[in-house]
Amino acid sequence: MPLSAVKAVAKGQNGVGAFILQCKRLDFHYCDWAGSSRGMNAFIQKRLPQFARENPQIEITVSPRPHKHPVVKGHYINGREKAVCVRNMTTEMILEKASLLRDASGEKLKRVNKPVTSVNESVRGIWSPYHGAQYKI
């Protein structure tokens, strides 16, 4: 039976045709008493309504966490979650952290060494000693 190459079937990729945001929920925790929540409280009052309107696909919850530092938690569709402590941060800094969590994939952070990373298979395929021309020594 002659060998035949595996037929390439189009694979779905996020962003090709459709893009699904990996972050599904963002939790904003604050404290009414602690001074480290001053920026967070201002963010929730002034900046969060606009952020929520800009990202309607993300569920946003706001709840107190008494006598603790303020935290932003992101929940992702791969089941993982990421939390960022935003104590003593200003409104702008907290907005940056919320955007970072929104754009994250939910995967663990990996070191990227190469400038380009491709998700496509090599055109030449993987070399095999049992296929192709037979060399005799």
Next chain:
Amino acid sequence: MRRISRPQQPIDLLLTSFRRPQTQSSSSPCLVCNFRAISFPKARHPSTYVAARFSTSTRLRQEPIFKPKNPEKAKAFTDSIQAKLWGGQENVLGREDPYDRNSPMRVPGGGKAENEVEAKRPQIVEEEEVSEKYADELAEESHSTEDEYSPDHGRYEEAKTWHGLERVGSKEWAEEYQDQERGRLHFRRGYLPSTKITDPEALDAALHRAIAEVFTLQKVGMDLGLTSKRAGSQNDLGFIQSVKVGPSKDGNSAIVEFSDSTNESEIVQALEALAKTSNSVDTESSPDIGPEEASSVLETTTQSQRWKEGWQSISISDPDVKFAVVKRLMQLTGHRLSDPVIQDTNTIGQLLARITAPPKPKKLVEAIQGDGRLQAVSNVKVSGQRVTPMDKEQEVGRLKVIEYALRERGLLVGAPS
């Protein structure tokens, strides 16, 4: 760095060597009896002995610090050593002990004669004197403490009735007592009402009354501070609510229009009478008007009946007018205005806006609910309380399953079935 502990210092060693021969040289052969006969006071700190040894008192310094057992032998030994050091008996320097009471190097003076007389006394007498001295000190100390802490000096009288006794136990008493303990001045309550007026209509009426009174006094040329001298004295001026207040032509002042011309003179007379009585009586001690009474007095008319058009722009930038208006307003409403607020306020409209402004919300949830911007967004959920793990389970419908499993095993105690 190595340190020598204090008890091992040479001065203490000398001290201990000094004490030992004293006890042995007593008349009685029994050691215990000797110890009792000396009758040292209770445990005294060694530092007190050291102080006595280096005291300027000649009486306490008369014994030599070191006393050899055999003086003759010790002197012979010292002479031989000195001869070896200096190369012969003739060349010895410093043979005389300058600290010895019989030393020729001592300066002859007042202390010497006294020392000579005392040196003739027997050793036992000296010991007894020292012990008596300590005993006297102790007796003096105990006597002074008795004087100081004696509970009964003949001044205590047992109370038969509770009249005249300090009354304790109320909340106000506890607060006043704590203030005294902290060294604070206790301000008598009464200048401001204990509760604030929050009804906007009553606040408006109070402002109207303050403005009418102050500008009437200004028109007559009397002291503006009379308005807040005693709140109760103006209670009977009910007609003041029918007075119309509006801005003057230049806008810097207010025009007060009385429906009856006699009303103006009534106000002035009432305040003049108050000014006379205020010289003999503490006028700011206790207002007779409470917030409830004030609001009932002030709410008899509507806003349109009290003010003329443009009243909000009436200026109170004159410091005397501003101070009088603010003080009277605080007295009527119970709102305390801070100095920066008073400084920033220049018109009546600003003043009214300040006292009618709702208080700042204490919790963020209250602020969010009051604002309403966040609740208008559909993908936002706000919780007023901490979201617990149980809440999360309940949200996804897992709490029922957990409770069922626990109940099956008999582990869910106290929960409704």
